[in-house]
Amino acid sequence: MDLKKFVELQYMKHDKLVRLQEKRLRKIIRFAYENTELYRKKLKSANLTPNDIRTLEDLRKMPFSSKEDIVKDPFAAVADKNDLFKLHTTSGTSGKGETIVFFTRNDWDHYVMQNARCLLSAGFTKDDIVYNSTPYGMFFAGQVLHDGVEAIGGFVIPASTLKTGAAHINYIKNPFFKPTAFIGLPQYFLRWGLWWQKNGGNPRESTLKKAYVLGEPVPDPVRKKIEDTWDVDCRIGYGLSEIGASAECEEKNGFHWCEDEVIVEVVDPKTGEPVEDGQEGELVYTTLTKTGTLAIRYKSGDKSAILGRDCSCGRTHAKLQLIQTRLDDLMKVKGTLVSPYTIEDIMFSQNIEGFLAVIDKESDFDVIRIYVKASETDDLKDRIITDFKTKTKFSPSFIKFVKELPQIGRKGKRVVDLRKASPLNEIVKEYEKKTSG
Numbered sequence: 407m408d409l410k411k412f413v414e415l416q417y418m419k420h421d422k423l424v425r426l427q428e429k430r431l432r433k434i435i436r437f438a439y440e441n442t443e444l445y446r447k448k449l450k451s452a453n454l455t456p457n458d459i460r461t462l463e464d465l466r467k468m469p470f471s472s473k474e475d476i477v478k479d480p481f482a483a484v485a486d487k488n489d490l491f492k493l494h495t496t497s498g499t500s501g502k503g504e505t506i507v508f509f510t511r512n513d514w515d516h517y518v519m520q521n522a523r524c525l526l527s528a529g530f531t532k533d534d535i536v537y538n539s540t541p542y543g544m545f546f547a548g549q550v551l552h553d554g555v556e557a558i559g560g561f562v563i564p565a566s567t568l569k570t571g572a573a574h575i576n577y578i579k580n581p582f583f584k585p586t587a588f589i590g591l592p593q594y595f596l597r598w599g600l601w602w603q604k605n606g607g608n609p610r611e612s613t614l615k616k617a618y619v620l621g622e623p624v625p626d627p628v629r630k631k632i633e634d635t636w637d638v639d640c641r642i643g644y645g646l647s648e649i650g651a652s653a654e655c656e657e658k659n660g661f662h663w664c665e666d667e668v669i670v671e672v673v674d675p676k677t678g679e680p681v682e683d684g685q686e687g688e689l690v691y692t693t694l695t696k697t698g699t700l701a702i703r704y705k706s707g708d709k710s711a712i713l714g715r716d717c718s719c720g721r722t723h724a725k726l727q728l729i730q731t732r733l734d735d736l737m738k739v740k741g742t743l744v745s746p747y748t749i750e751d752i753m754f755s756q757n758i759e760g761f762l763a764v765i766d767k768e769s770d771f772d773v774i775r776i777y778v779k780a781s782e783t784d785d786l787k788d789r790i791i792t793d794f795k796t797k798t799k800f801s802p803s804f805i806k807f808v809k810e811l812p813q814i815g816r817k818g819k820r821v822v823d824l825r826k827a828s829p830l831n832e833i834v835k836e837y838e839k840k841t842s843g
């Protein structure tokens with residue numbers, strides 16, 4: 407695939423883009439109808455044939471699909487069953503089980519090109535030496551970003567298997583490596599920088615000048631803290647293994663979705679009706695260029711809004727508001743709906759190294775316990791309580807200052823709801839028991 411041509415597609419005029427999307431849509435709907443059990447059933451259940459879906463408007467007649475459909479029978483959503491060459495999975499931490507996504511070679515090539523485009527959008531160039539700390543393996547992001555760096559002509563250091571922050575810092579400061587750009591989870595990058603600072607180093611003097619972070623929502627205070635700690639330009643990426651990838655441009659206020667590859671709709675999560683641009687709703691995706699695992703009107707559970715299509719960077723693909731929460735992650739605490747993002751926002755606005763928030767029930771009442779990795783001061787404690795009261799309408803039942811925090815799950819969860827069953831709860835319970843002694 408020709409990267410230059412692929413990149414140019416991001417700048418095409420809107421009417422031309424819609425024509426391209428509709429042409430691809432007609433093809434993929436027919437292909438899905440003829441080759442997948444899942445989407446044939448969905449079309450039939452709505453009394454539709456492929457001929458009924460010819461335009462973006464028509465697409466709204468199609469019933470939604472979801473993660474549950476793919477978890478239940480991963481093969482039911484696969485069209486080109488004879489041409490598959492690999493699979494990746496997403497973590498099953500949302501409690502809905504693991505999603506298995508199958509790829510043809512061509513699917514993967516498209517993903518690589520999307521990621522190459524994301525990296526260029528995030529300011530990476532062919533001259534960059536990229537420190538890729540994103541996990542390789544079942545999780546697709548490490549490999550696809552590795553291939554993406556290669557596609558833009560950059561140099562990549564595959565650093566995901568190192569176990570500790572100290573080991574990463576050793577590589578980052580290795581004079582034979584001299585990485586100029588970082589890819590990885592924001593919280594780890596920040597944690598490693600703070601660890602290095604504490605141990606007498608200065609991350610601002612490292613050779614890193616830019617960072618592309620992904621895998622979790624990044625509250626503004628976290629981005630700012632990363633940029634201050636490391637002296638880098640930090641841009642945010644967003645992707646789903648079932649769908650594809652997108653990234654921020656130099657404006658750093660939302661990411662450009664790859665509309666030539668995937669149709670994005672924003673719908674009211676309750677009624678399923680489309681909402682106006684600028685309004686928040688659930689993101690619904692239809693993949694146009696894949697033939698392995700297809701996603702058609704796939705409800706993502708991610709909440710966002712289309713901010714517009716006329717960005718100063720020149721890209722014409724829809725710009726989406728940064729993901730602040732997954733609808734699945736919203737928690738009801740003391741009668742108030744709260745997102746883990748809000749808690750992260752509160753905590754990282756303080757001068758702390760990290761935290762763990764545990765939501766639990768004590769004699770039928772919701773409680774929230776906070777463990778903070780920072781030097782203890784009354785002032786800091788007061789600020790956390792005040793911020794909680796203002797932003798969530800409730801306050802923590804206790805705040806404890808600690809030296810260590812546990813590693814919870816692949817992505818390092820910081821907000822854990824013990825009221826919901828999860829295999830990760832045991833780690834938290836163990837930690838709390840140890841810390842109370």
Ligand SMILES: [Zn+2]
Nearest residue numbers: 655717719721
């Ligand atoms: Zn832009």
